[in-house]
Amino acid sequence: MNLRTLADIEDLKGKRVFVRVDFNVPLDDEGNVADDKRMRLALPTIRHLLDHGASQVILAFHLGRPKNNEPHLKANKVAMKLSELLGMDVVKVDDWGKNGLPEAKIVMLENTRFNPAEKSKDVAERDAFGKQMASLADLYVGEAFSNSHRDHASMTSVPKFIPGYAGLGVEQEVAALTKAISDPEHPLVAVIGGLKADKLKAIHNLLGVADQILVAGALATNLLKTKGYEIGASKADDEGMEERADIAKEIIASDKVQLPTDFVIADDFSESANVKIVPADSIEPGWMALDIGSKTREKYVSALSSAKTILWFGPIGVFEMVPFAEGTKVIGEAIASSDAVSIVGGGDSASAVKKLGLEDKMTLVSTGGGASLMMIEGKKLPALAALEK
Numbered sequence: 081m082n083l084r085t086l087a088d089i090e091d092l093k094g095k096r097v098f099v100r101v102d103f104n105v106p107l108d109d110e111g112n113v114a115d116d117k118r119m120r121l122a123l124p125t126i127r128h129l130l131d132h133g134a135s136q137v138i139l140a141f142h143l144g145r146p147k148n149n150e151p152h153l154k155a156n157k158v159a160m161k162l163s164e165l166l167g168m169d170v171v172k173v174d175d176w177g178k179n180g181l182p183e184a185k186i187v188m189l190e191n192t193r194f195n196p197a198e199k200s201k202d203v204a205e206r207d208a209f210g211k212q213m214a215s216l217a218d219l220y221v222g223e224a225f226s227n228s229h230r231d232h233a234s235m236t237s238v239p240k241f242i243p244g245y246a247g248l249g250v251e252q253e254v255a256a257l258t259k260a261i262s263d264p265e266h267p268l269v270a271v272i273g274g275l276k277a278d279k280l281k282a283i284h285n286l287l288g289v290a291d292q293i294l295v296a297g298a299l300a301t302n303l304l305k306t307k308g309y310e311i312g313a314s315k316a317d318d319e320g321m322e323e324r325a326d327i328a329k330e331i332i333a334s335d336k337v338q339l340p341t342d343f344v345i346a347d348d349f350s351e352s353a354n355v356k357i358v359p360a361d362s363i364e365p366g367w368m369a370l371d372i373g374s375k376t377r378e379k380y381v382s383a384l385s386s387a388k389t390i391l392w393f394g395p396i397g398v399f400e401m402v403p404f405a406e407g408t409k410v411i412g413e414a415i416a417s418s419d420a421v422s423i424v425g426g427g428d429s430a431s432a433v434k435k436l437g438l439e440d441k442m443t444l445v446s447t448g449g450g451a452s453l454m455m456i457e458g459k460k461l462p463a464l465a466a467l468e469k
C-alpha cells in the first residue's frame with residue numbers, strides 16, 4: 081500500500097489540518113474514558129502538525145453507534161481526556177456548521193455520527209457532508225486506522241475536497257500488519273469473538289486463508305441462533321443479519337469452523353448473577369451466555385496448540401466481569417505462551433490483553449478489529465484507499 085504520508089506535505093506553516101482520529105474509546109459508568117490507548121496513538125501526529133507550524137488542528141471522530149444523538153455519546157469527556165494527555169486546551173465545538181470554528185489551536189468536532197450523513201448509504205449525501213467538513217481546513221490527515229474499513233464521510237469524502245495524507249500511526253500500523261501477515265505460516269488458527277455481526281463477513285473470507293476458525297463471544301450465540309438453538313436472553317447483534325443469512329449458514333456448515341459446545345450462562349448481566357455451565361443446546365429462557373464453558377475452553381486451547389499463526393479478534397466472554405472472564409483469560413494465555421506468530425486485533429481485545437498483562441507476549445496488538453481483519457483478508461480499506469498515491 082503506497083500511502084501519501086506526513087513526509088509528503090510540503091509546508092504545514094499556517095495550515096488548518098483536519099485530522100480524522102479513532103477516539104471511539106470505551107467509557108466507564110460515569111462516562112469517563114476507560115482506556116485511552118487509541119488516543120495516545122494519535123498524539124505523535126497531533127504534535128508533529130503543531131510543531132511544524134499548523135495554525136489549527138481540527139479533530140473529528142465517532143463515538144459508539146448513536147441512534148438518536150444520545151447525550152452520553154457526546155465528545156466532551158474525550159476532549160477533556162485529550163487536553164490532559166496533550167497538556168493543552170482542546171475546545172469542543174457543537175454547531176460548527178452554523179457558527180464555524182473558534183480560533184483555538186486544537187478543536188474537536190462533536191461525534192460525527194450525530195449527523196446521519198456521516199454513514200449514509202448515499203454517496204452524494206456523504207460527499208455533501210464531507211465537503212462541509214473539508215471547508216474548515218486546508219489539509220486532511222487520516223489517523224483512524226481502526227475505523228478505516230468504513231466508507232464514511234469524515235474519512236472517504238473529506239479527502240475528495242482537500243489533499244489527504246496518512247497520519248504517523250496509520251503509517252506504522254499498516255507497515256506492521258503487512259509484515260506480520262505476508263505469507264503466514266500454517267496451520268493458521270483464527271479466534272473470532274466479540275459482538276459485531278459484521279465479523280461474519282470476515283469469518284467467511286477467512287475460510288479461504290485459515291485452517292481453523294474458533295468462534296466465541298456473542299457472535300457464537302448469534303450463529304447458534306441461526307442454527308435454530310434457543311439462546312435465551314443472550315446478546316446477538318441483529319444489524320444486517322438478514323443480508324448475512326446465507327453467509328451464516330455457510331460458516332456453520334464449514335468443517336473448519338468450531339462453535340462452543342458449552343457456555344457459562346447467567347440469569348442477569350451482572351457480577352452477582354446466578355451462574356452455571358450448560359451445554360450449548362441447553363440455554364434456558366431468560367438466561368444469557370456470557371462466556372464459553374470449560375469443555376469449549378479445553379477444545380479451543382488444544383486447537384491452538386499446533387498453530388503456527390494465530391489471529392485473535394474479539395473477546396471470548398464478558399471479561400470485564402469476574403464470573404465471565406475465564407474464557408478470555410485461558411485463550412489469551414494459550415496464545416501468549418504459544419510459539420506461533422500472534423496477531424491480536426480490536427479495541428476490546430487489546431484492552432483484554434492489556435488487563436491480562438500479555439501485551440508483550442503477542443507479536444502484534446492492533447487497535448483495529450474489523451479494519452485489521454479486512455487487511456488480512458487482502459481487501460482494500462476504503463479510508464486508506466482515499467489516501468493512496
Ligand code: 3PG
Pocket residue numbers: 102104144145226227230276427449450
Ligand atoms: C471500533 O471501535 O471497532 C471502530 O471504531 C469501529 O466502530 P464501528 O464498528 O461502530 O464502525
Ligand code: MG
Pocket residue numbers: 426427428449
Ligand atoms: Mg471496537
